[in-house]
Amino acid sequence: MASVTFDKATRLYPGGTRPAVDQLDLEVADGEFLVLVGPSGCGKSTSLRMLAGLEEVNDGNIFIGDRNVTDVPPKDRDIAMVFQNYALYPHMTVAENMGFALKIQGVAKDERAARVLEAAKLLDLEPYLNRKPKALSGGQRQRVAMGRAIVRQPQVFLMDEPLSNLDAKLRVQTRTQIASLQRRLGVTTVYVTHDQTEALTMGDRIAVLKDGILQQVGTPRDLYEQPQNVFVAGFIGSPAMNLFHADLADGGIKFGTAVVPIERDVIDHATGSAVTVGVRPEDIQVSTTQGEGLAVTVDLVEELGADGYLYGHSEIEGKRTDIVARVDGRTHPFAGDTVYLTPAPHHVHVFDAESGERLGHRVVAG
């Protein structure tokens, strides 16, 4: 097993005006499950393909362990693209299906048998080793396909949106299985998805990309609680964080009729007289009685049982701004009501209005 290092790795497509991946600096620790996430076209799949050797690296280097693999052909990189086109062959037993790639590699028979057995134990497939794929359930067949990757004992597993073609239920199931299996195997894994929920639930750490540039890398909690810029703040979390423009006031920021106090050093770092403020839906206090705060007209309340989400809008600087807040599932306001919102203490994120970068650490409010 090994670490993976992107060292200022850059991919510029022929004829492209800006790099698909721009000076990516990223270290994946030995045994770590790292998720590359971002919207379509952000460079996440390109980064993975650079690591796999499928995309040329125009500048910078890629290391697996201490070995510079930048110019090494894919099959000599000791990586496995899991779930990629693994067929199961009907006349071969589960053991043969799992081990035949080793046979092609010229691995000796005893060694093959040992590795297949080891993988089968990990995958709970030992009782089925002598069966044909026909006699397996869908889930077991998927595990056999994974077994084919495992017996090769690669240094790194690569997975490119492996769940994108599954239906919602199977996706959740398989997500859990992959994450737990990866932890049992301890093989360094780089996983690509566009789905931030998948990223949050599966990764030890998450790297967020946009326009080929790494925005932030950290644990799911880091990204959720300390987004480094407006993009990460809006991308991670569902429903997304509320982001709006707010003027600075003496000692704080204006939030409707209220002034939310902000530490002086945060405000001092702002470039203009306004900032971008971010508040997660669960960090908003909702009051139905007129008082201080931002007046919001309720458009819809989505009930989810114990709680619900209030979708409403407000006028901020003459512009309609949509707002989402979490509310109690039983005693919530209704569409058409006017409510007054204030951010919960300690949970206001402040970003520079021009650069979008985070100002200070967590901001104490209230």
Added chain:
Amino acid sequence: MSGSLSITSAMADPALLDLPWDVPLEAWPNDTIAALPKGISRHLVRFAHLGGHVAAIKETTAEMAKGEYEMLRTLQRLEIPCVDPIAVITNRTDAEGEELKPVLVTRHLRFSLPYRALFSQTLRPDTATRLVDALAVLLVRLHIVGFFWGDVSLSNTLFRRDAGAFAAYLVDAETGKLYEGGLSNGQRENDLEIARVNIAGELLDLEAGGRVADELDPVRISDGIVTAYRSLWAELTGAESFASAERWRINERVNRLNELGFDIEELAIRTDDAGTTVRIQPKVVDAGHHQRRLLRLTGLDAGENQARRLLNDLDSYRAAYGKESLDEEMVAHEWLMRVFEPVVRAIPVELRGKLEPAEVFHQLLDHRWFLAQRAGHDIPLAEAVTSYINTVLRHRRDEATIIDPPTGAITTAIPTIDTAAVAVVDPDDEGDWRLKV
């Protein structure tokens, strides 16, 4: 049937509306389903009669069906041999209003065969090698247009007989992606490695089922795709340098590529500053050198090797009758009227589903040569035709619609597995048919 059924199709075949889209594919009634053998597939694939054709119907996700439909259309525009996409059908619901899976409909290629249908008892090394060679040609052509396949295998390919060789057609484009800027070496290498492993797996599977000849080594045959691919790729794309006095080497390169069945559309020629060395590199090559010539001269549409064979016969006709001085098109017309068409017309109607006319003609030429060898003198065409029809063609199976769905990965786990392989007899694999005539 749901009124909201949505059909996306460039052909707008009204027969599409007659199929029972409100029934899950696995439950389709027998009168709709074409009785054809099944294989293993990543998705459920079945074959149905559609108008005068047979269509392959694959249940999948809407996104994948649309993606593959568009991809197949793009590949067709790029003149890549592949199956014909007919339609994507979404918004299917059953009688109770339950949602059914979207489908992709493709047209079965007449006279194309899955690899498992190309031998009767066991697969012999020479047949396996010919299949792998055909797949290598297809892979090179795909890579030249910038298509990364991602699931290269014998199962995802259909094969047409092509005058002693095979021509390969892409069946499953689900995992493929087109890169406008072309492919990197890493992408090509990866496809090649996927091909090597998949072919080995497919042959080992046949071996496990007792369906390969003893002398066939699956690993060695699968390695063959790497060699075949690399040598063709080098010939089609490689640069070569030579002294400027050796300019005949430009013609030689062009001829070599023509011989391989390719035309050079664009050749980069550079000389060094002193003008002593010339460096040439083909920039754009087009498959189908012989096919195009045959089409231009005769209007016949045939496989590349069949075309080569027919053109050879046309050329010898021209020489044998002293018509070298005549216009090539005129001689071709005459050959078509006097040689090719009489042969095709001589085939009884009930035997026309056996082989394509161009393949029949190729086999007839072989047969005639063999008869002549045995008799020690030339055999008249009419006599050779009669002998061929009665001793060879009549004993072949119909190959117009032998189908087997593609084998693929099992990522979404709905495989239909039927281990009963297609038991059909192919004289090509039963030893040299000439010895039995």
